[in-house]
Amino acid sequence: MLNVPSPSFPAARSQQRVAASGQSGRNKVALKPGHSLMDWIRFSKSATDLTGLRGRLIEVTQEELQRHNTRNDCWTCIRGMVYNVTPYMDYHPGGEEELMKAAGIDGTDLFDQVHRWVNYESMLKECLVGRMATAVIKAAVPSSPQSSLAPPMSMAAPTEKDSRPRYDWFQTDATVNLVVYAKRKIPSSGCTTVDLEGGALRLEVVLGNMSYMIHLRLADDVEGNVAVHNVPLVGKIQVSIRKQAKGKWSSLGLPLELHNTFLRKKDRALHYRDCVLVSKTEVNHNTHVFRLQLPRGTVMHVPVGKHVYLKALAQGTEVVRPYTPVDQSLVGAPQDPDLYLMIKVYPDGVFTSHLSSLHVGDCLPVSGPEGTFSLRPLRDVTDLYLFAAGTGFTPMARLIQLALQDMDAIRKTKLLFLNRREEDILWRRQLDELAAHSDRFQVDYVLSDPCEGWTGRTGRVDESMLQDFLTRPHGSKCYVCVCGPAAFTELTMGLLKQQGFSEEELHAFQG
Numbered sequence: 302m303l304n305v306p307s308p309s310f311p312a313a314r315s316q317q318r319v320a321a322s323g324q325s326g327r328n329k330v331a332l333k334p335g336h337s338l339m340d341w342i343r344f345s346k347s348a349t350d351l352t353g354l355r356g357r358l359i360e361v362t363q364e365e366l367q368r369h370n371t372r373n374d375c376w377t378c379i380r381g382m383v384y385n386v387t388p389y390m391d392y393h394p395g396g397e398e399e400l401m402k403a404a405g406i407d408g409t410d411l412f413d414q415v416h417r418w419v420n421y422e423s424m425l426k427e428c429l430v431g432r433m434a435t436a437v438i439k440a441a442v443p444s445s446p447q448s449s450l451a452p453p454m455s456m457a458a459p460t461e462k463d464s465r466p467r468y469d470w471f472q473t474d475a476t477v478n479l480v481v482y483a484k485r486k487i488p489s490s491g492c493t494t495v496d497l498e499g500g501a502l503r504l505e506v507v508l509g510n511m512s513y514m515i516h517l518r519l520a521d522d523v524e525g526n527v528a529v530h531n532v533p534l535v536g537k538i539q540v541s542i543r544k545q546a547k548g549k550w551s552s553l554g555l556p557l558e559l560h561n562t563f564l565r566k567k568d569r570a571l572h573y574r575d576c577v578l579v580s581k582t583e584v585n586h587n588t589h590v591f592r593l594q595l596p597r598g599t600v601m602h603v604p605v606g607k608h609v610y611l612k613a614l615a616q617g618t619e620v621v622r623p624y625t626p627v628d629q630s631l632v633g634a635p636q637d638p639d640l641y642l643m644i645k646v647y648p649d650g651v652f653t654s655h656l657s658s659l660h661v662g663d664c665l666p667v668s669g670p671e672g673t674f675s676l677r678p679l680r681d682v683t684d685l686y687l688f689a690a691g692t693g694f695t696p697m698a699r700l701i702q703l704a705l706q707d708m709d710a711i712r713k714t715k716l717l718f719l720n721r722r723e724e725d726i727l728w729r730r731q732l733d734e735l736a737a738h739s740d741r742f743q744v745d746y747v748l749s750d751p752c753e754g755w756t757g758r759t760g761r762v763d764e765s766m767l768q769d770f771l772t773r774p775h776g777s778k779c780y781v782c783v784c785g786p787a788a789f790t791e792l793t794m795g796l797l798k799q800q801g802f803s804e805e806e807l808h809a810f811q812g
Contacts, residue, residue, distance in 0.1 A: 333391055338651045341392040342616045345427045351388045352430050359431040366433070370405025376430060377403040379412055379421060383430040413567070420619040465563050466506065466513040474547040477523065479515065481506055483536035490602055493538050494669045495527050496574055497598030501557060503572065504540060505669065512566040517554040522546065525597040571610060573666035574599050576640065578659050584643060586724055588692070590627070591656065593640040593667060600638070605699045606674025606810075609640065612666050613655045622652045623671070627698040640667065643727065645692045678805065679704075682780040683712050686771060688762070688793050690719040690785030694727050696810050697784060705739055712741060712777075717770050719747040719762060719785070723755060745770065762789065767796050784810035 345351065361376070361383045369376035375387045390397045403411050412421070468481045481493075483506060496503045500522065504515040522545040530539045544550075576593040583589055595601055603609060603626045612621040624642045646653045659665065674696075679685070685704050687697045697716060704714045720726050732744045747758040747766070760766065773779055781802060783793045790809050797807055 336392045342618050351427045352385045360434040361431055362434045367405045375404045377408040378433055379409050381433050384425045384428045385430050423619045468515055470553045472550055475544055477542050479540045481538040483508055485536045487533050487536050489533045491531055493529055495529060495540055495600040497527050507566060510566050512569045513563045514559055516557040516560040518557055519554040520550045520552050527598055527600050529600045571668045573668050575664040576667045578661055578663050584727055588645045591642045591644055595638055603670045605703050607670040607672040610668040615651045620652050625696045627695055628702045643695050678780060681778050683777045684779045685711050685714045686781045687716045688783045690789045693785035705742055714742050716744045721750045723752060762793050764796055767800060780806055782808045
């Protein structure tokens with residue numbers, strides 16, 4: 302479906318965007334010269350008539366929409382609005398085949414399955430034909446706020462009626478405390494994101510594929526700091542905030558949009574907060590670690606395998622990219638609430654060029670944690686194999702640390718790290734030191750374009766390389782994660798299945 306063109310990595314369906322185990326996903330295609338994201342932005346702002354209607358907006362019947370279903374005449378509907386995507390065909394990195402899946406029909410569901418976070422209204426505003434004449438607009442999230450502080454209501458309730466979370470609150474003279482009862486065990490590392498800004502409190506608790514949210518205008522003024530305390534085994538989350546003036550409140554506050562709702566996570570709109578760039582640290586010739594500081598009133602933990610979205614304006618068009626935080630302990634930094642993002646800067650990349658131009662102190666909008674990766678399959682694993690190509694290493698960094706520090710059942714973690722040249726290898730010194738000090742970790746490097754003095758592995762991933770790298774000791778339970786560009790991921794996953802690995806033993810971070 303519709304997509305935002307991007308450089309080869311990271312992209313809207315990049316390795317930084319987690320996919321379900323074994324899911325093959327959508328491959329990108331090579332764009333023609335002059336058909337990058339920036340080229341599309343320039344073209345769409347060139348005063349060219351992209352609708353064929355000479356500036357008119359029309360009401361589109363179902364029959365009219367269905368007639369525009371060919372490569373050279375392609376309309377599609379997203380949330381009740383109809384777009385002529387014919388001019389966008391050659392700019393779409395998923396190829397025309399992907400775009401044609403929504404030709405002449407309502408493409409809302411297809412769009413949401415791949416990249417509901419993309420600001421298509423901005424990307425395709427010059428392609429807008431009009432509104433469906435009779436359409437039930439499919440909204441990503443309900444628009445009406447809850448009217449009271451009643452027990453939680455569910456837009457997509459789980460099967461057990463009493464399994465919905467609920468909340469309560471209590472106070473002292475100095476503090477106000479909100480308590481969420483998840484009614485299930487929660488991760489010890491946390492599953493809650495809290496934003497306190499301008500007297501408005503937004504609290505989201507992610508429970509599997511569901512999202513529970515509290516959204517309130519607090520009854521009185523409070524200090525900016527927020528404390529979150531989790532009791533994992535009983536599923537209790539307590540948020541404490543200090544009052545600016547001592548005294549009793551008659552109520553917690555007034556409900557805001559989507560207060561007290563329990564939705565599927567994918568139906569919850571992304572929420573951004575402005576983070577401050579604290580530092581940029583060089584990793585190699587084209588990659589830096591960007592350290593971002595969360596606002597004072599934000600508490601956010603990004604679980605292993607999850608990513609966040611960054612967004613920026615490029616010539617008036619909103620561009621969004623996903624990135625996976627890395628474990629700051631690998632760069633010698635103490636544990637802190639800041640986000641560390643390892644990003645390769647492309648000279649002609651619309652988004653990474655913007656990031657590269659930022660100065661310390663500048664702000665960047667950052668979403669909450671996203672993605673479907675789960676640690677559950679790793680509970681009984683004894684041998685963990687990781688295949689990474691290029692910046693596909695980023696989701697693996699924290700996974701390696703977790704396996705070595707918190708998962709004693711994993712006897713061996715092996716990383717096969719493929720790059721083009723030796724200078725492209727990310728965090729090589731740290732990986733080598735880790736391997737030297739831990740007999741539970743091994744790293745092998747592979748170069749496709751080695752220098753004359755290189756003595757390690759060479760070439761591209763193939764059957765013999767996998768056979769040489771993979772071992773399945775008697776009585777072991779193996780799990781394999783793959784992360785890299787789409788072609789690498791698809792090839793490696795196919796080879797792994799040929800080696801006898803099942804869907805349950807594989808996870809692809811899509812490229």
